[in-house]
Amino acid sequence: MDNQSQIFQKFRCLKCERRLNKPLELRCNHFICRDCLETVLRNHRTDAQCPACSRPLGDYQIENYTYLSPIHYISRLLSTFTDVNECHTCKEFTTVKPCSECSKDQCHSCSAKHEETHLQIEEQPNENLELSNEELEILEPIKSYLSKKEFEDFIQTARNHVDRAILKQDKTIVYIPRNGSTVSVEKTPIWSDPEIYDWSKHERFSESDIINSKPERVRQLLRLDFNPRPYQIRMARPGLAGKNSIVCLQTGSGKTFIAAIVAKFLHIRSLQNVITPSSSSTSRFKAVFLVPIKALVAQQCAAFRQAFIDQPDSILKPIDNQVGERFKNLYQQFDIFFFTVQKFANFLEGKHADLTKFDLVIIDECHHCYDNHPINSMMRQYHRLKLSGYTVPQIIALTASVGTNKKNAFDHLVHVCANLDCLEICAIGKGVEEDELRNSTNTPLSDTILSVPKEISDPIVKALKDDVMKAIASRLGYDISMMDNQKLETFLAVEHDNACKKNDRDAIIGCDYLKKFHRFLIYYDDLPLVECIQWLIEGLKESTAGNPTQFDKFCRIKSDEFLKFVTIQISNSIEVKAKLKKLVEMIIYLHTGNCRGLVLVRTKFHAVSLETFLNKHSDLKKRQIFAGHLTGQGSAEELSLPGNQQSKVLDEFRKGTKQLLVATDVAQEGLDVAECSYVIRYEFVSNEIGTVQSRGRARASQSKCFLITEALSLNYQRETDNRLKEEDMKQAITEWREKGIQEFRTLVQKEQTDLLKNLSTNGPQPTALGAAQPNKETAKTIHCRFCDTFLCRGSSLRLQGTTIVCLDPAFEKLVNPPKSAGEKVVCPNRTCHRELGAVILLSRNAPGYALQISSLKFFIGNEMLPRLFKKWSQYQGYMQPL
Structure with a gap:
């Protein structure tokens, strides 16, 4: 390399290999573009390294890196050699000049050849410019910016491109350069389908090859888009061997990638005909990934795309708003499906999906698998199928904390393992493994309780x-x-x-x-x-x-008196509460640069109200900190967000359009935002799992967590208890290790024996909504809960998916409801007039009336007193499916 080339290399970015743009200096004295460094920090948030020497960067805040001073020798070289950059054609880093046609940098030897490429579009006369009215309407905004000649050239050029795209089966195109000679050029295919990877020619390997190989080799064997961490490969060992297992690792440690490694291994083996999938209707491997909330469906599917880099769109399928009847077709087209637990349970209940047709079920946040949670309901079906001799799928369960369920932590661990049919636990050991995990993940520096004095009088x-x-x-x-x-x-x-x-x-x-x-x-x-x-x-x-x-009038008078008193108080400017002041103070203190903040609250109304308050606050406006809110699904009247709105809010939060997210516990589990550098729980304390999970949402380096609550309040006491239970959970893992694999398996199997005995004794449980056939629990009559007005008979209820609908003509005549979808249906008694539900549209746009159970009471059998239910799942009367 000559001296000039050596000088040029000094100001070449080590990442993009182009001319340094806003250069920053790393600790190892190498230089990198600011945008390139930001990409490295974002994509490798726990193991970012210098692109040249692989030295760990250490600092993950882009704001902590400073620009080079004007007198720095790199800055002086950049200002001296203004015409040096990478040639767009030959990729050499040398002196260049921009092309007059496209402005792409070209070196001296490539310039002439590059100019010829601009002549490949035939210089045809501007004819046949007649456009339809529809085409003219589309092109009208463009026309206003161009001269008549420019507009005609634009139309002709576009037509030339379209014509050639349509005729792409031709091997060559012909054009006439300026020198007049005819030249044939081989044409590159346009819009061609991606090449399908031939797995039959791929290297054959076994699970031992994966377990005993280094990360780079595993990446090559499985064709991954990431290097798995050594502990992730070890944690995948039982799954690779076909065993059910619980992966118990802290948040941010890559549990999803562990599941992806197992899924990819089994998928490749089925394509190479090494194993025979259990599903009888297809020869392809089939898996399902279950998440607790809809917002995580897309997130986990995106993570799996890093493992399935070959044709991911034909393998991975998130199930969002798809109707159950369509799933049988989707099952034939795709291989790995991403569901919410509840939706998958509904599909199983409606016979749209069959558990025996899957080879692998991955359960995220598996600590919910007890009592009547949908995960446990699915696992009961799994156990019944297994008892009956059916082939059941392999289970991989993921969690950061197994919980205690108000019991002994170790006993609860055994119970959850029995429910999940998992005899294997994958957890990090003390010493080297613990250090490896600590060096690979970001853990919050602190989790502090900020107690605020209680206001004495108001x-x-x-x-x-x-x-x-x-x-x-x-x-x-x-x-x-x-x-x-x-x-x-x-x-x-x-x-x-x-x-x-x-x-x-x-x-x-x-x-x-x-x-x-x-x-x-x-x-x-x-x-x-x-x-x-x-x-x-x-x-x-x-x-x-x-x-x-x-009495209603009396209550209304007292209410009006109070509202008038409050109006006067507001006009006298009520002081902001101390808790709110502390919240704003902490946001201002913690929010730096391009970071993200998460505020967790107890209710949907808290989320919506705080979003409004924070966006109006002048101090936050000055700092351009904008908040959004995230709540669970449901009706808009309940301040809920539909699935598509949840995804939009999360996308804005990840991109930084909204740097602050106020959310209910829907964001407490599974949410992965790399830039989230602080989490504040605002008067919100759930159980010990919530304490651990909320801490895991702070994914950025040097992140911090806080709880704002009143001093000596119930929340303060709950949090203290949760931290003690967290230690109990850690002790449960220690006790599992001390007992040894065989003794622990014996305990789980004993628990399973009792579980299976209970299932076989009680037989199939009632369905989640409605019994399988008419029974004595079906209501004779249904009345308004608030005024006892008769509404309909229990036999007139119908089941539309998970929605309960009344289709009684007598009800329609009595209530005289509106016909437009979404409008409220109210009690016909004018002294009551309470909301009963809403209008929905059924097939052929026929109206149906979706009733809310909290407004109803049920007279069942010969019982004199009515029954009240909080949820439709508690009512076990027969409801005929629509």
Whole structure:
């Protein structure tokens, strides 16, 4: 290499191999473009290395790298040799000049040859420019920016390209260069299908070849787009051997990639005819990946694309809004499917999917596999099939924390393993493995409880409790003066249900008002007054009857008096609560550069209200910190987000359009955003699993976690207990190791024996919605819960997927509901007028009436008192499927 070339190489980026652009210096004294460094940090957030010497970068905050000073020798070289860059054609790093046609840099030897490529489009006269009205409408915006000659040239050039694309089966094209000679040029195929990789010619290998190979070799054998970490290969060992296993690793350690390694291995082996898939209708390997929420379907499918780099679009299929009837066709077209657990359970229930036709089931967040969770319901079906001699799929379960379920942590671990049919646990050992994991992942530096002093008195709280709630309660004979929030909530729920059963109209009305006021107090304890009072006004409107009773009028008068008092207080500018001040203070303190922040809250209303409050805050506006909110699925009236909206919000958060996300527990599990550098739980404490999982959402280097709560509050105590239970969970893993593999298997098998005995004794459980056939649990009549008005017979209920629909002509005549989809259906009693459900459109746009069970009461058999249910899954009456 001559001296000039050596000088040129000094200011060539080691990553993109082009001229340095906004160069930064690494600790190893190598130089890289700023954008290239940002890409490296984003794509390799735990093991980023210098592209030249492979030295770990260490610092993952792009803002901590400084630009070179003007007097630095690299800066001076760049300012001196302004015409040096990579040639677009030969890729040599030398002196170049931009092409006059396309502005691409070309060296002296490539320049003439490159100019000839621009002559390949035939210089035909601008004729046949007649366009249809539709084409003219599409092109009108372009026409306004071009002259007449430029517009004609544009049309002709576009037509030439289209004509050649249509005639791409020709081997050559002919054009006339400026010198007049005819030249034939071999044409590159346009829009050709990607080459299909021939797995029959791929190297044959076994699970031992994977386990005993280095990461680079595993990447080559499995054709991965990433180098697996050594511990990931070890954790995949039972899965590669075809054994059911639970992978128990901290968040951010790459559990999804472990499952992907196993799935890819089994997929390749089936293509090479080394193993025979268990599915009887196809010779291809079939798998399903189950996630807890819809927003994670696309995320986990995207992760699997890094393992399935050959034709991923024909192998991987996220199941989002697809109807069950279509799945049989999708099953034949694709190999690995990504479902929410609930949707897959619905498909199994509706006979659209068959568990025996899958070779592998991957269960994310498997710690939910107990009691009546959909995962456990699916596993009960798995166990029944296994008992009956059917071939069942292999299970790989993923979790960061198995939980305790208010029991001994080790006993719960045994119970979950028995439910999942997993005798193998894959967990990191002490010493070398622990160090390897620590060096490969980002763990929050701290998880701090920030206690805020409780406010001693508030005139709004005092006015509502003393002047309104006590007055209504005394009319009903209730003494609520000594009840705390938890006792009052329980008391009102019980009294409301009793009032509904006895059809005590005044008690129903009074309890409804008291429940709304109580809910307002809970919201106001954490949130801005303006948002809370708006919620209360809307809630009281819903309770307003067309023909109110005397007691209803009394409650309304007391409510109006309170609302007037609040209006006066707002006009006097109420001070922002200390908790809210602390939240804003922490966001400003923690939010730097291009980072992301996550605020976890208890309810959907908390999420929506805080988003509004934070986006209006002047200090956050100045710093251009914009918030979005994420809640679970459901109706818009319940402040829920449909699946497509969830995906949009998460996409904005990942891209940085919204740097702050206020979310309910829907974001507590599984959400993976590399730039998330702080997590604040705002008066939100769930169980010990939630404590661990929320910490795992902080994925960036040097990240931090906080809990903002009142000093000595119930949440403060819960969090303290959760941290003790977290230690119990760690001790459970230690106890598993101490007992040894064989003894632990014996314990799991004993637990399974009891499980299977219970399944065989009780037989098939009732379906999730509706019994399999008419039974004594079917309601004779169904009434409005609030006023006892008869609505319909139990036999008129129909099952549309997971939605309960009333198709009784008598109900339609009685209620006289609207016909437009989404409109509310209300009780026909004018003194009640409460919402019963909504209109939905069935086949051929026929209206159906989706009823909400919280507005109904059921008279079953000869029982004198009605039954009340919180969820439709609790009602076991027969409902004929539509």
